Amino acid sequence: MSRSARLALGLALLLASADLVLAQAKKDVARNYGIGLAATAEQIAGWDIDIRPDGQGAPSGSGSVKDGEKIYMDKCAACHGEFGESAGRWPQVAQGKGTLASHDPVKTVGSYFPYLSSAFDYIRRAMPFGDAQSLSNDELYAVTAYVLYLNDIVDDKFVLSKETWSRVKMPNQYGFFDDDRETSEKAFWNSNPCMNDCRGPVKIIGRAGAIDVTPDEKTQKRGVE
Amino acid sequence: MDAKSVITAPSPQAPVKQKGFNIISGLAWSGRGKIKRVDVSLDGGRNWRNARIDGLVLDKACVRFYFDFEWNGEELLLQSRATDDTGYVQPSKDALRKIRGVNSIYHNNGIQTWALKRNGEVENVEVG
Numbered sequence: 001m002s003r004s005a006r007l008a009l010g011l012a013l014l015l016a017s018a019d020l021v022l023a024q025a026k027k028d029v030a031r032n033y034g035i036g037l038a039a040t041a042e043q044i045a046g047w048d049i050d051i052r053p054d055g056q057g058a059p060s061g062s063g064s065v066k067d068g069e070k071i072y073m074d075k076c077a078a079c080h081g082e083f084g085e086s087a088g089r090w091p092q093v094a095q096g097k098g099t100l101a102s103h104d105p106v107k108t109v110g111s112y113f114p115y116l117s118s119a120f121d122y123i124r125r126a127m128p129f130g131d132a133q134s135l136s137n138d139e140l141y142a143v144t145a146y147v148l149y150l151n152d153i154v155d156d157k158f159v160l161s162k163e164t165w166s167r168v169k170m171p172n173q174y175g176f177f178d179d180d181r182e183t184s185e186k187a188f189w190n191s192n193p194c195m196n197d198c199r200g201p202v203k204i205i206g207r208a209g210a211i212d213v214t215p216d217e218k219t220q221k222r223g224v225e
Numbered sequence: 226m227d228a229k230s231v232i233t234a235p236s237p238q239a240p241v242k243q244k245g246f247n248i249i250s251g252l253a254w255s256g257r258g259k260i261k262r263v264d265v266s267l268d269g270g271r272n273w274r275n276a277r278i279d280g281l282v283l284d285k286a287c288v289r290f291y292f293d294f295e296w297n298g299e300e301l302l303l304q305s306r307a308t309d310d311t312g313y314v315q316p317s318k319d320a321l322r323k324i325r326g327v328n329s330i331y332h333n334n335g336i337q338t339w340a341l342k343r344n345g346e347v348e349n350v351e352v353g
Protein backbone atom coordinates (compact mmCIF):
# COMPACT_ATOMS: atom_id res chain seq x y z
CA MET A 1 0.00 0.00 0.00
CA SER A 2 1.28 3.40 -0.91
CA ARG A 3 1.74 5.95 1.80
CA SER A 4 -1.18 8.06 0.59
CA ALA A 5 -3.46 5.00 0.39
CA ARG A 6 -2.57 4.09 3.98
CA LEU A 7 -3.33 7.62 5.07
CA ALA A 8 -6.70 7.55 3.30
CA LEU A 9 -7.63 4.22 4.96
CA GLY A 10 -6.61 5.56 8.38
CA LEU A 11 -8.71 8.64 7.87
CA ALA A 12 -11.71 6.57 6.77
CA LEU A 13 -11.40 4.37 9.89
CA LEU A 14 -11.12 7.43 12.09
CA LEU A 15 -14.24 8.97 10.56
CA ALA A 16 -16.15 5.70 10.88
CA SER A 17 -15.28 5.43 14.56
CA ALA A 18 -16.26 9.08 15.10
CA ASP A 19 -19.59 8.28 13.49
CA LEU A 20 -20.05 5.37 15.88
CA VAL A 21 -19.31 7.56 18.92
CA LEU A 22 -21.73 10.21 17.67
CA ALA A 23 -24.47 7.63 17.05
CA GLN A 24 -24.02 6.24 20.57
CA ALA A 25 -24.15 9.74 22.05
CA LYS A 26 -27.40 10.42 20.20
CA LYS A 27 -28.84 7.20 21.58
CA ASP A 28 -27.75 8.15 25.12
CA VAL A 29 -29.41 11.55 24.86
CA ALA A 30 -32.58 9.94 23.57
CA ARG A 31 -32.61 7.59 26.55
CA ASN A 32 -31.69 10.42 29.02
CA TYR A 33 -29.00 8.11 30.33
CA GLY A 34 -31.78 6.04 31.86
CA ILE A 35 -32.48 8.71 34.49
CA GLY A 36 -35.89 10.24 35.24
CA LEU A 37 -39.23 10.13 33.49
CA ALA A 38 -40.72 12.33 30.83
CA ALA A 39 -43.09 14.85 32.47
CA THR A 40 -46.72 14.31 31.55
CA ALA A 41 -48.81 17.15 30.17
CA GLU A 42 -50.73 17.13 33.46
CA GLN A 43 -47.55 17.46 35.53
CA ILE A 44 -46.34 20.38 33.40
CA ALA A 45 -49.75 22.07 33.72
CA GLY A 46 -49.45 21.80 37.50
CA TRP A 47 -46.25 23.85 37.47
CA ASP A 48 -47.11 26.16 34.61
CA ILE A 49 -49.17 28.68 36.60
CA ASP A 50 -47.53 31.99 35.70
CA ILE A 51 -49.93 34.68 34.47
CA ARG A 52 -48.99 37.78 32.53
CA PRO A 53 -50.37 41.15 33.63
CA ASP A 54 -52.71 41.06 30.60
CA GLY A 55 -54.18 37.76 31.80
CA GLN A 56 -52.40 35.42 29.40
CA GLY A 57 -51.91 32.12 31.22
CA ALA A 58 -54.87 32.64 33.57
CA PRO A 59 -56.72 29.39 34.33
CA SER A 60 -60.20 28.54 33.13
CA GLY A 61 -63.10 29.12 35.50
CA SER A 62 -64.80 32.17 36.97
CA GLY A 63 -66.03 33.59 40.25
CA SER A 64 -68.35 36.37 41.32
CA VAL A 65 -67.97 39.02 44.01
CA LYS A 66 -71.03 37.47 45.67
CA ASP A 67 -69.49 33.97 45.85
CA GLY A 68 -66.20 35.49 46.90
CA GLU A 69 -67.79 37.23 49.88
CA LYS A 70 -68.73 33.90 51.47
CA ILE A 71 -65.26 32.40 50.89
CA TYR A 72 -63.60 35.57 52.16
CA MET A 73 -65.69 35.60 55.36
CA ASP A 74 -64.95 31.91 56.00
CA LYS A 75 -61.26 31.81 55.14
CA CYS A 76 -59.78 35.32 55.04
CA ALA A 77 -61.65 37.73 57.34
CA ALA A 78 -60.24 36.23 60.55
CA CYS A 79 -56.86 37.76 59.70
CA HIS A 80 -57.53 40.41 57.06
CA GLY A 81 -60.71 41.80 58.65
CA GLU A 82 -64.28 41.75 57.27
CA PHE A 83 -63.61 44.81 55.14
CA GLY A 84 -59.96 44.06 54.44
CA GLU A 85 -59.00 46.49 57.18
CA SER A 86 -56.85 43.84 58.99
CA ALA A 87 -57.56 42.12 62.27
CA GLY A 88 -54.80 42.90 64.72
CA ARG A 89 -51.40 42.98 63.05
CA TRP A 90 -52.19 40.88 59.96
CA PRO A 91 -51.83 42.53 56.56
CA GLN A 92 -54.44 45.01 55.48
CA VAL A 93 -55.68 44.14 51.95
CA ALA A 94 -58.07 47.02 51.19
CA GLN A 95 -58.10 50.84 51.06
CA GLY A 96 -55.00 52.88 51.87
CA LYS A 97 -55.22 54.88 48.66
CA GLY A 98 -53.04 57.98 48.59
CA THR A 99 -50.90 56.88 51.54
CA LEU A 100 -47.88 55.53 49.65
CA ALA A 101 -45.91 58.77 49.74
CA SER A 102 -46.79 59.49 53.37
CA HIS A 103 -44.72 58.62 56.44
CA ASP A 104 -47.10 55.74 57.13
CA PRO A 105 -47.81 54.03 53.80
CA VAL A 106 -50.56 51.39 53.72
CA LYS A 107 -49.75 48.90 50.97
CA THR A 108 -52.82 46.98 49.85
CA VAL A 109 -54.13 45.31 46.69
CA GLY A 110 -55.85 48.58 45.81
CA SER A 111 -53.24 51.10 46.89
CA TYR A 112 -50.06 49.25 45.89
CA PHE A 113 -50.33 46.13 43.71
CA PRO A 114 -49.48 46.97 40.08
CA TYR A 115 -51.41 44.19 38.33
CA LEU A 116 -54.34 41.89 38.87
CA SER A 117 -51.95 39.00 38.14
CA SER A 118 -49.84 40.02 41.18
CA ALA A 119 -52.84 39.69 43.49
CA PHE A 120 -54.27 36.56 41.86
CA ASP A 121 -50.92 34.76 41.85
CA TYR A 122 -50.20 35.69 45.48
CA ILE A 123 -53.55 34.38 46.67
CA ARG A 124 -53.14 31.30 44.51
CA ARG A 125 -49.74 30.36 45.88
CA ALA A 126 -49.92 31.48 49.50
CA MET A 127 -53.51 31.82 50.72
CA PRO A 128 -55.36 30.94 52.92
CA PHE A 129 -52.41 31.08 55.28
CA GLY A 130 -51.91 27.59 56.71
CA ASP A 131 -54.06 26.00 54.00
CA ALA A 132 -52.37 27.36 50.89
CA GLN A 133 -53.35 26.05 47.44
CA SER A 134 -56.57 24.53 48.75
CA LEU A 135 -58.86 26.78 46.67
CA SER A 136 -60.30 25.66 43.31
CA ASN A 137 -59.88 27.96 40.32
CA ASP A 138 -63.50 29.14 40.65
CA GLU A 139 -62.96 29.91 44.33
CA LEU A 140 -59.74 31.74 43.51
CA TYR A 141 -61.49 33.91 40.95
CA ALA A 142 -64.34 34.59 43.38
CA VAL A 143 -62.21 35.55 46.35
CA THR A 144 -59.94 37.71 44.17
CA ALA A 145 -63.04 39.44 42.77
CA TYR A 146 -64.21 40.11 46.33
CA VAL A 147 -60.85 41.64 47.32
CA LEU A 148 -61.09 43.88 44.23
CA TYR A 149 -64.61 44.83 45.35
CA LEU A 150 -63.32 45.69 48.85
CA ASN A 151 -60.93 48.08 47.11
CA ASP A 152 -63.70 49.71 45.02
CA ILE A 153 -62.01 48.45 41.85
CA VAL A 154 -65.07 46.46 40.66
CA ASP A 155 -68.78 46.65 41.51
CA ASP A 156 -70.76 44.03 43.43
CA LYS A 157 -72.09 42.37 40.25
CA PHE A 158 -68.65 41.70 38.82
CA VAL A 159 -67.68 38.17 37.75
CA LEU A 160 -63.94 37.61 37.32
CA SER A 161 -62.62 35.22 34.70
CA LYS A 162 -59.98 35.10 31.99
CA GLU A 163 -62.51 36.88 29.75
CA THR A 164 -63.21 39.79 32.13
CA TRP A 165 -59.58 40.05 33.28
CA SER A 166 -58.69 43.05 31.14
CA ARG A 167 -61.65 45.07 32.49
CA VAL A 168 -59.91 45.33 35.87
CA LYS A 169 -57.91 48.57 36.14
CA MET A 170 -55.48 48.55 39.04
CA PRO A 171 -55.11 52.05 40.55
CA ASN A 172 -51.35 51.88 41.16
CA GLN A 173 -50.33 50.27 37.86
CA TYR A 174 -48.35 53.34 36.82
CA GLY A 175 -47.02 54.15 40.29
CA PHE A 176 -43.78 52.20 39.82
CA PHE A 177 -40.60 53.51 38.21
CA ASP A 178 -37.20 52.15 37.22
CA ASP A 179 -34.28 52.32 39.61
CA ASP A 180 -32.99 55.89 39.29
CA ARG A 181 -30.30 55.89 41.96
CA GLU A 182 -27.48 56.62 39.55
CA THR A 183 -29.05 60.03 38.90
CA SER A 184 -31.10 60.76 42.05
CA GLU A 185 -28.20 59.69 44.32
CA LYS A 186 -25.35 60.85 42.11
CA ALA A 187 -23.90 62.86 45.01
CA PHE A 188 -23.01 59.61 46.81
CA TRP A 189 -20.30 58.91 44.24
CA ASN A 190 -17.46 60.93 45.67
CA SER A 191 -13.81 60.34 44.91
CA ASN A 192 -12.72 62.59 47.76
CA PRO A 193 -14.86 61.89 50.87
CA CYS A 194 -14.48 64.34 53.75
CA MET A 195 -12.03 63.21 56.45
CA ASN A 196 -11.80 66.17 58.87
CA ASP A 197 -14.36 68.56 60.42
CA CYS A 198 -17.08 67.02 58.26
CA ARG A 199 -20.03 68.17 60.33
CA GLY A 200 -21.09 70.29 63.30
CA PRO A 201 -21.62 69.04 66.85
CA VAL A 202 -23.12 65.54 67.07
CA LYS A 203 -26.12 64.87 69.31
CA ILE A 204 -27.72 61.54 70.20
CA ILE A 205 -31.38 61.85 69.16
CA GLY A 206 -32.54 58.24 69.59
CA ARG A 207 -31.51 55.20 71.59
CA ALA A 208 -32.19 51.51 70.90
CA GLY A 209 -32.38 51.00 74.68
CA ALA A 210 -35.48 53.17 74.76
CA ILE A 211 -37.35 50.99 72.27
CA ASP A 212 -35.92 47.72 73.64
CA VAL A 213 -34.84 46.08 70.38
CA THR A 214 -31.30 45.04 71.33
CA PRO A 215 -31.29 41.31 72.10
CA ASP A 216 -29.91 40.43 75.53
CA GLU A 217 -28.76 37.07 76.97
CA LYS A 218 -32.28 36.21 78.06
CA THR A 219 -34.02 36.77 74.71
CA GLN A 220 -31.19 34.96 72.91
CA LYS A 221 -31.73 31.88 75.08
CA ARG A 222 -35.45 32.01 74.45
CA GLY A 223 -34.69 31.99 70.73
CA VAL A 224 -33.01 28.57 70.75
CA GLU A 225 -35.31 26.83 73.23
CA MET B 226 -27.57 46.97 48.06
CA ASP B 227 -25.23 49.91 47.67
CA ALA B 228 -22.05 50.00 49.78
CA LYS B 229 -22.71 49.27 53.45
CA SER B 230 -20.64 48.56 56.53
CA VAL B 231 -21.19 47.75 60.19
CA ILE B 232 -18.89 47.63 63.18
CA THR B 233 -19.27 44.20 64.78
CA ALA B 234 -16.95 44.90 67.72
CA PRO B 235 -17.39 46.85 69.90
CA SER B 236 -21.14 46.21 69.89
CA PRO B 237 -23.83 45.46 72.51
CA GLN B 238 -22.72 41.80 72.56
CA ALA B 239 -19.02 42.73 72.52
CA PRO B 240 -18.48 45.53 75.07
CA VAL B 241 -15.05 47.12 75.53
CA LYS B 242 -13.31 45.38 78.44
CA GLN B 243 -10.34 47.67 79.12
CA LYS B 244 -8.98 51.13 78.57
CA GLY B 245 -5.91 51.56 76.39
CA PHE B 246 -5.28 49.62 73.21
CA ASN B 247 -8.43 48.35 71.50
CA ILE B 248 -9.33 47.14 68.03
CA ILE B 249 -12.49 48.11 66.21
CA SER B 250 -13.56 45.46 63.71
CA GLY B 251 -16.40 45.20 61.25
CA LEU B 252 -17.73 44.08 57.89
CA ALA B 253 -18.22 45.99 54.66
CA TRP B 254 -19.82 44.98 51.36
CA SER B 255 -21.35 46.39 48.18
CA GLY B 256 -23.81 45.09 45.62
CA ARG B 257 -22.06 47.27 43.04
CA GLY B 258 -18.62 45.67 43.20
CA LYS B 259 -15.56 45.38 45.40
CA ILE B 260 -14.96 47.31 48.62
CA LYS B 261 -12.14 49.75 48.00
CA ARG B 262 -11.76 51.44 51.37
CA VAL B 263 -13.38 51.73 54.79
CA ASP B 264 -13.14 54.72 57.11
CA VAL B 265 -13.90 54.75 60.82
CA SER B 266 -15.06 57.67 62.97
CA LEU B 267 -14.89 57.83 66.77
CA ASP B 268 -16.81 61.12 67.07
CA GLY B 269 -20.08 60.48 65.24
CA GLY B 270 -18.83 61.36 61.76
CA ARG B 271 -16.95 64.63 62.35
CA ASN B 272 -13.53 63.13 61.65
CA TRP B 273 -12.59 59.95 59.82
CA ARG B 274 -9.54 57.69 59.68
CA ASN B 275 -8.73 55.01 57.16
CA ALA B 276 -9.30 51.45 58.42
CA ARG B 277 -7.26 48.47 57.22
CA ILE B 278 -8.92 45.81 55.12
CA ASP B 279 -7.98 42.22 55.85
CA GLY B 280 -7.92 39.23 53.55
CA LEU B 281 -9.33 38.75 50.06
CA VAL B 282 -11.46 41.51 48.55
CA LEU B 283 -14.01 39.90 46.23
CA ASP B 284 -16.86 41.21 44.12
CA LYS B 285 -20.13 41.66 46.08
CA ALA B 286 -18.60 39.95 49.10
CA CYS B 287 -18.04 40.92 52.72
CA VAL B 288 -14.61 42.14 53.74
CA ARG B 289 -13.32 42.40 57.30
CA PHE B 290 -11.84 45.71 58.41
CA TYR B 291 -9.83 46.71 61.49
CA PHE B 292 -9.02 50.00 63.18
CA ASP B 293 -6.67 50.29 66.17
CA PHE B 294 -7.26 52.95 68.80
CA GLU B 295 -6.40 53.94 72.35
CA TRP B 296 -9.47 54.29 74.57
CA ASN B 297 -9.11 56.73 77.45
CA GLY B 298 -12.53 55.87 78.90
CA GLU B 299 -14.44 58.74 77.28
CA GLU B 300 -17.77 58.29 75.58
CA LEU B 301 -17.38 57.75 71.83
CA LEU B 302 -19.72 57.58 68.86
CA LEU B 303 -18.39 54.87 66.56
CA GLN B 304 -19.20 54.80 62.84
CA SER B 305 -17.86 53.08 59.74
CA ARG B 306 -18.10 54.25 56.12
CA ALA B 307 -17.45 51.98 53.13
CA THR B 308 -16.43 53.01 49.61
CA ASP B 309 -16.65 50.60 46.68
CA ASP B 310 -14.72 50.44 43.43
CA THR B 311 -17.39 52.41 41.54
CA GLY B 312 -16.55 55.33 43.85
CA TYR B 313 -19.84 55.08 45.77
CA VAL B 314 -19.40 56.27 49.37
CA GLN B 315 -21.78 54.93 52.02
CA PRO B 316 -23.99 57.92 52.97
CA SER B 317 -25.19 59.13 56.36
CA LYS B 318 -28.75 58.19 57.30
CA ASP B 319 -29.74 61.85 57.03
CA ALA B 320 -28.36 62.10 53.48
CA LEU B 321 -30.29 58.95 52.52
CA ARG B 322 -33.53 60.20 54.10
CA LYS B 323 -33.30 63.46 52.20
CA ILE B 324 -33.55 61.52 48.93
CA ARG B 325 -35.52 58.38 49.80
CA GLY B 326 -37.76 59.58 52.63
CA VAL B 327 -38.15 57.79 55.95
CA ASN B 328 -39.72 54.57 54.67
CA SER B 329 -36.84 53.05 52.74
CA ILE B 330 -35.99 50.35 55.24
CA TYR B 331 -35.35 47.53 52.73
CA HIS B 332 -32.29 49.20 51.24
CA ASN B 333 -31.08 51.08 54.29
CA ASN B 334 -27.36 51.27 53.64
CA GLY B 335 -26.84 54.38 55.78
CA ILE B 336 -24.04 54.80 58.29
CA GLN B 337 -24.94 53.34 61.67
CA THR B 338 -23.75 54.62 65.05
CA TRP B 339 -22.69 52.82 68.22
CA ALA B 340 -22.47 54.85 71.44
CA LEU B 341 -19.59 53.55 73.56
CA LYS B 342 -20.32 54.43 77.20
CA ARG B 343 -17.85 55.07 80.03
CA ASN B 344 -18.50 51.59 81.48
CA GLY B 345 -17.55 49.95 78.16
CA GLU B 346 -21.12 49.08 77.17
CA VAL B 347 -22.31 49.83 73.65
CA GLU B 348 -25.71 51.00 72.47
CA ASN B 349 -27.26 51.45 69.02
CA VAL B 350 -28.11 55.16 68.65
CA GLU B 351 -29.34 57.68 66.12
CA VAL B 352 -27.36 60.87 65.81
CA GLY B 353 -28.47 64.23 64.51
